Amino acid sequence: MVDAVTATDPRDEPPNEPVNDPRTDPRGEPAPPPSLDVSGLAYAYPDGHQALFGVDLTVARGERVALLGPNGAGKTTLVLHLNGILTGGAGSVTVAGLRVDPSDRAALAEVRRRVGIVFQDPDDQLFMPTVREDVAFGPANTGLRGAELAARVHEALALVGMEEYADRPPHHLSFGQRRRVAVATVLAMRPEILVLDEPSSNLDPASRRELAGILRSLDVTVLMVTHDLPYALELCPRSVVLGEGVIAADGPTRDLLCDEALMRAHRLELPFGFDPRSVPPPHA
Amino acid sequence: MGAGHAHRLYRHGHSPVHRLPAHTKIAAVLAFVLTVVATPREATWAFGAYALLLAAVAALSRVPARHLLTRMLIEVPFVALAVLMPFVAEGPYVEVLGMSLSESGLWGAWNVLAKGTLGVAASVLLASTTELREILLGLQRLRMPPLLVQIASFMIRYGDVIADEMRRMRLARVSRGFTARGVRQWGVLAKTAGALFIRTYERGERVHLAMVSRGYTGTVPTADETAATRAQWSFAAALPLAALAVCLMGWWTL
Numbered sequence: 425m426v427d428a429v430t431a432t433d434p435r436d437e438p439p440n441e442p443v444n445d446p447r448t449d450p451r452g453e454p455a456p457p458p459s460l461d462v463s464g465l466a467y468a469y470p471d472g473h474q475a476l477f478g479v480d481l482t483v484a485r486g487e488r489v490a491l492l493g494p495n496g497a498g499k500t501t502l503v504l505h506l507n508g509i510l511t512g513g514a515g516s517v518t519v520a521g522l523r524v525d526p527s528d529r530a531a532l533a534e535v536r537r538r539v540g541i542v543f544q545d546p547d548d549q550l551f552m553p554t555v556r557e558d559v560a561f562g563p564a565n566t567g568l569r570g571a572e573l574a575a576r577v578h579e580a581l582a583l584v585g586m587e588e589y590a591d592r593p594p595h596h597l598s599f600g601q602r603r604r605v606a607v608a609t610v611l612a613m614r615p616e617i618l619v620l621d622e623p624s625s626n627l628d629p630a631s632r633r634e635l636a637g638i639l640r641s642l643d644v645t646v647l648m649v650t651h652d653l654p655y656a657l658e659l660c661p662r663s664v665v666l667g668e669g670v671i672a673a674d675g676p677t678r679d680l681l682c683d684e685a686l687m688r689a690h691r692l693e694l695p696f697g698f699d700p701r702s703v704p705p706p707h708a
Numbered sequence: 709m710g711a712g713h714a715h716r717l718y719r720h721g722h723s724p725v726h727r728l729p730a731h732t733k734i735a736a737v738l739a740f741v742l743t744v745v746a747t748p749r750e751a752t753w754a755f756g757a758y759a760l761l762l763a764a765v766a767a768l769s770r771v772p773a774r775h776l777l778t779r780m781l782i783e784v785p786f787v788a789l790a791v792l793m794p795f796v797a798e799g800p801y802v803e804v805l806g807m808s809l810s811e812s813g814l815w816g817a818w819n820v821l822a823k824g825t826l827g828v829a830a831s832v833l834l835a836s837t838t839e840l841r842e843i844l845l846g847l848q849r850l851r852m853p854p855l856l857v858q859i860a861s862f863m864i865r866y867g868d869v870i871a872d873e874m875r876r877m878r879l880a881r882v883s884r885g886f887t888a889r890g891v892r893q894w895g896v897l898a899k900t901a902g903a904l905f906i907r908t909y910e911r912g913e914r915v916h917l918a919m920v921s922r923g924y925t926g927t928v929p930t931a932d933e934t935a936a937t938r939a940q941w942s943f944a945a946a947l948p949l950a951a952l953a954v955c956l957m958g959w960w961t962l
Binding site: 504507509533536537539541543545547548549551552553554560561562564565566569593594595609610613 | 841861869925928
């Protein structure tokens with residue numbers, strides 16, 4: 425079994441695209457801090473069940489990383505730590521230089537703006553009566569009002585191609601459309617990093633492809649939790665495997681998917697007939 | 709706002725009544741209902757006058773009578789209670805169609821029936837000319853506690869989601885040969901209701917998680933800047949003011 429953690433370290437390479445984003449970095453510093461820096465993160469639930477045993481993960485700005493792992497590996501627990509919903513264990517989470525600290529309310533609010541989590545069921549994410557109000561919810565919580573807020577909503581809906589549905593109630597949209605609006609609700613906060621929980625689940629192939637196009641077009645760091653290995657290969661140059669509460673492997677997605685021993689050890693399986701060697705490498 | 713996806717009570721239109729800001733309409737309906745309730749029941753003519761006032765508003769809003777009347781049927785179960793009153797109330801009895809009925813009971817029934825019907829009619833008229841979402845925004849503008857507005861708005865948002873879930877559970881039951889024929893099957897139905905409750909509760913937790921992730925701290929910010937002009941307020945006030953005049957006349961002539 426290849427130790428993928430040491431085999432390749434994508435952090436040594438420059439980010440895939442030159443990132444020059446005036447929104448997130450107005451000063452244009454030469455070396456921006458990584459979008460996400462998790463170090464030594466361990467967590468046990470109040471009932472005693474320990475889910476994370478020291479997770480170390482760094483995601484550079486502009487990277488797209490897939491987080492793979494079987495059910496019960498601790499993926500959701502890790503995601504809920506990224507914006508400070510779960511806290512209290514050992515270790516630290518830093519988002520673009522800002523440490524997640526539950527005792528500092530202002531910092532926590534800023535962390536929640538910077539980390540945009542798209543949950544698996546869009547019906548959980550879209551809780552306002554209309555698409556427009558839902559997309560406005562996040563930025564309004566950060567204090568935006570009036571024309572500025574309307575412009576932000578429009579911008580976010582335009583990024584996912586849903587502008588014309590702004591006044592619809594979410595339950596009148598198709599599942600794929602709801603997923604896209606869910607992405608927009610988070611983009612409206614202009615996050616530093618987009619965290620997607622199973623973005624391709626329940627999507628028909630066309631919606632799945634459309635969402636991939638949207639995600640590829642965004643100029644934002646992405647961490648994608650998924651079981652959909654071809655989707656990970658298509659979108660994310662780099663993958664990490666979470667197994668039993670630690671990062672078990674970290675490397676180029678194709679290398680991990682071709683490592684049969686690693687895959688078997690973590691209950692990861694490619695769909696029938698899918699050969700990661702036969703598809704062109706993902707491009708950022 | 710998008711038409712065609714509105715609630716069953718709402719009827720899309722562009723009348724002066726439709727165009728009034730929701731909070732002025734809610735305030736007008738509330739004031740109207742309070743005035744009606746404050747009218748002495750013996751002033752029977754006053755209730756006819758109220759009905760005429762509502763008919764005038766209905767005509768102005770161009771909502772067809774059929775639309776209003778069918779939706780007013782919601783009152784029927786309450787009417788049943790009113791019908792019982794003359795039979796059970798105490799006091800001097802009068803002969804009506806060969807039945808001995810309580811006089812105070814008859815007045816009580818009339819009171820409930822007349823005031824209730826007028827209240828239902830006014831509410832149906834409000835709901836027919838105001839979108840559900842607008843009613844919530846209107847309540848918010850009238851300083852209803854934000855938590856109550858949030859609860860109501862979640863009810864509207866998730867009503868269909870939960871009804872869908874219920875439908876799927878029913879399909880799953882039927883697909884495995886279940887039919888509810890009698891009391892024996894109630895256990896299954898009760899368990900379904902319990903499962904639905906737990907699912908809904910869990911969904912509530914997930915929704916809350918999603919809200920907190922987007923910076924929710926207890927209040928839902930709304931970019932709502934609708935304010936009513938003086939003219940709109942006076943237009944909306946026409947109904948309750950006319951009603952108030954009728955009410956005072958009712959007390960005067962008593």
